[in-house]
Amino acid sequence: MRVFMVTVRPGLAAIMCGVTMLLMSLFPSGGRAEVRQPYIYSPGELKPTDSTPRLKVGDRAPDFALPDLHGAKVSLSQYLGKKNVVISFVPAAWTPVCSQQWPGYNIAKEIFDAHDAILLGISVDNVPTLWAWTNQMGKLWFPVLSDFWPHGAAAVKFGVLRADGAAERALFVIDKKGIIRFVDIHDINAMPRLEDLANALAKLDK
């Protein structure tokens, strides 16, 4: 305190306060503190895919029943004859790309609706983790399913469980007859393009 009393002149203090006010006014809501990025774990660049594909277009999709975030079980077969199904496997909660992929689908509901399709989001995380992670995305319109136990059982059936126990970033489009019509086992480090999925859904109508 003594140091300032001796060295800081009123004029200088006024200038400093002015600069401070300017800085604060430029970040009206606290600036960088608002960004959620700090919660996201960065695994670095990963091997693009790390599993052996088991399914291809034309195959019958294997059934599964997995818990959603509200205590119910959701099976693939419950949509047979009723809805086309898009399955989005994502590697893990709280990681880059995944943390944005579902929020993207969340504002693209009209594309799914236009082709009478439901989206099922699946990861190998347990329900509490998925609950916390997806709640900070906003309100999602599609079910999120936990493939935690037996670990990755659905991912294994679809051939998308990676060697480290995470899932691939994979999309499957399954028609109302239960037949796989589109497979994209994507580079885990990159976002699948929305138009590729939209085009795959558009082909269901033909």
Add this chain to the structure above:
Amino acid sequence: MNRKTPSVTLAAVVALAVLGYAWASEPLKVNSRTLAGMKLAVPSNAGEREYLGLSGQGTFTMPEISTDVLIVEVFSMYCPICQATAEETNKLHELIERDPALRGKVKLIGVGIGNTPFEVNMFRKKFHVAFPLFADDNSAIREAFSEPVRTPTFIIVELKGKKKLRVLSTSVGKFDDAEAFLKAVTGAAIRK
């Protein structure tokens, strides 16, 4: 020592503490020259071309936009915070357009980092965005950033002729009050 000393001292300590925090956290820097060189597609929408003062087809750069101050929102269709900010950024655009002192002198664009035109269009439709949004599929804008891009980032730019611009300030993250944000922007431009 006169009687003013304690309050002046306190003000000085507070100011130094805040400035110290700002310096210690190394605020984002956006390179003016790199940003000025970035190519964007001339909008196919005539209204957007008119808003930006552009004609023709092909590509353009930000200094070609007819305005004094440009606000660039770096966003992504996939970013939940950008989605949550969409309403306020729309309001910011409306506030500018409604103010005769600002209309035509302060303009707003969005650059969708890593987004295709299809994805940008989804964002535009979903949130009824009335200002021009551009796809930056190759994430070219990150070349101008001193650190990995966080979305949304707002870059306040002063345009200097048809080829140059100067970055006045940046703001990372959501803002809650479009009016306060606009005041900060116009304040920064006036104090330039």
